[in-house]
Amino acid sequence: MAEPRNRYSTVSLILHWLIAALVVTQVVLIAAHEWTEGPISREFVNIHKSVGLSILVLTLGRLGWRIANPAIPLPDALPRWQKLLARATHVLFYVFLIAMPLVGWAASSAAGREILWFGLFQWPLLPVGGGRETAGALMDLHETAAKLLITLVVLHIIGALKHHFVDRDNVLHRMIPWIPRRP
Numbered sequence: 083m084a085e086p087r088n089r090y091s092t093v094s095l096i097l098h099w100l101i102a103a104l105v106v107t108q109v110v111l112i113a114a115h116e117w118t119e120g121p122i123s124r125e126f127v128n129i130h131k132s133v134g135l136s137i138l139v140l141t142l143g144r145l146g147w148r149i150a151n152p153a154i155p156l157p158d159a160l161p162r163w164q165k166l167l168a169r170a171t172h173v174l175f176y177v178f179l180i181a182m183p184l185v186g187w188a189a190s191s192a193a194g195r196e197i198l199w200f201g202l203f204q205w206p207l208l209p210v211g212g213g214r215e216t217a218g219a220l221m222d223l224h225e226t227a228a229k230l231l232i233t234l235v236v237l238h239i240i241g242a243l244k245h246h247f248v249d250r251d252n253v254l255h256r257m258i259p260w261i262p263r264r265p
């Protein structure tokens with residue numbers, strides 16, 4: 083019989099924080115790319131691609147884990163609209179963390195740019211034609227998605243802090259177990 087769960091599994095916690103750190107890394111890498119020039123600048127984009135594809139694989143793994151280990155319910159006291167908003171944000175995170183790398187991958191493929199995963203092996207390209215024009219359109223999509231993803235992250239962090247400091251419940255504690263549990 084499945085035991086009732088009131089905390090995220092260690093796997094869920096590790097994947098949450100690893101992917102969150104990698105998403106921040108992605109933005110830092112793009113900033114580093116924009117602030118530099120020449121081979122080093124291109125290297126930042128190469129690392130960005132490798133990290134992005136790693137996020138794709140990790141998110142697919144996380145989704146599989148999440149389906150096998152459904153989310154723990156939010157506090158009963160929470161209004162329905164807030165539960166829906168939280169869940170919608172989470173679903174959209176999964177959508178973006180899969181769609182963004184796919185679009186970036188498709189753009190590199192359309193442009194015929196090879197992807198060397200951390201310089202270790204050649205990542206296969208997708209069968210996407212269209213050359214630079216298609217790649218440009220896909221990159222526009224990638225950029226718009228990046229802005230939406232960052233908006234979601236801000237919304238998500240405001241939500242997490244609201245739970246901790248306004249509602250004073252244990253929602254933040256269950257994602258950061260080392261902060262003290264409230265009675």
Ligand code: HEM
Pocket residue numbers: 098101102103105106148153154156168172173175176235238239242243253254255256257258
């Ligand atoms: C890029 C950054 C982040 C991403 C992509 C992200 C993504 C997610 C996702 C997808 C979930 C749902 C977990 C599931 O049920 O599958 C979640 C839960 C959660 N996240 Fe984040 N997160 C990020 C950063 C943060 C930060 C910085 C905080 C803390 C300030 C945080 C606090 C939480 C909390 C407290 C939950 C649990 C909500 C609940 O129990 O329903 N997250 N996050």
Ligand code: HEM
Pocket residue numbers: 105108109112115127130131132133134135137178179182183184186187190197221224225228231
């Ligand atoms: C979740 C994963 C990813 C995130 C969060 C992300 C985020 C970003 C962001 C914020 C930008 C800057 C957009 C702008 O304002 O111009 C960008 C640009 C870019 N991304 Fe990603 N990305 C991800 C995955 C990927 C992947 C997998 C690839 C390719 C395989 C890729 C290729 C690119 C390229 C080529 C650029 C343009 C760099 C330039 O300015 O020349 N991204 N990405």
